[in-house]
Amino acid sequence: MNYVTKEGLDKMKSELELLETIERPKITQQIAEARDKGDLSENAEYDAAKEAQGMLEMRISKLKDVISTSKIIDVAQLDLSKVSILTTVRLKNNATKVEQKFTLVPDNESDIKTGKISINTPIAKGLLGKVVGETADIVLPNGNKLSFEVLEISL
Numbered sequence: 001m002n003y004v005t006k007e008g009l010d011k012m013k014s015e016l017e018l019l020e021t022i023e024r025p026k027i028t029q030q031i032a033e034a035r036d037k038g039d040l041s042e043n044a045e046y047d048a049a050k051e052a053q054g055m056l057e058m059r060i061s062k063l064k065d066v067i068s069t070s071k072i073i074d075v076a077q078l079d080l081s082k083v084s085i086l087t088t089v090r091l092k093n094n095a096t097k098v099e100q101k102f103t104l105v106p107d108n109e110s111d112i113k114t115g116k117i118s119i120n121t122p123i124a125k126g127l128l129g130k131v132v133g134e135t136a137d138i139v140l141p142n143g144n145k146l147s148f149e150v151l152e153i154s155l
Helices: 006-035 044-068 122-127
Strands: 002-004 070-072 088-093 099-105 116-118 135-139 145-154
Touching: 002 006, 006 044, 006 070, 044 070, 099 122, 116 122, 122 135, 122 145
Parallel strands: 002 070, 099 116
Antiparallel strands: 088 099, 088 145, 135 145
């Protein structure tokens, strides 16, 4: 099961439609044009177009699979007493005393520039289930350790 927001699901559906209705016909046309140029055994254009077609079909297949197994998260059902998916967490780094704010989102909706981190990152995993006032000690993949105090949980 893939948990997504309604916006995330809509974005995936839009991308799928774009790939199927615009990109797929484009690549089919490129293959046809390359085929018309003659000998396919030494035709780099044809090989490149076939490779692009394979990549496109793989992306379409993956999107269809993710969409078919997606479940929309109901924001109204979220428990704001503890850190969970779709909650925004205000933290204080215990070493630097710097405050940060993160929103925990599904993998396909993460965007570090806007403070949205994947639920599967080490920081998010370390924060899950924590309550306001609790400390999360997190070990990063490189071995470094971070310690955060949960200051606030919101939507």
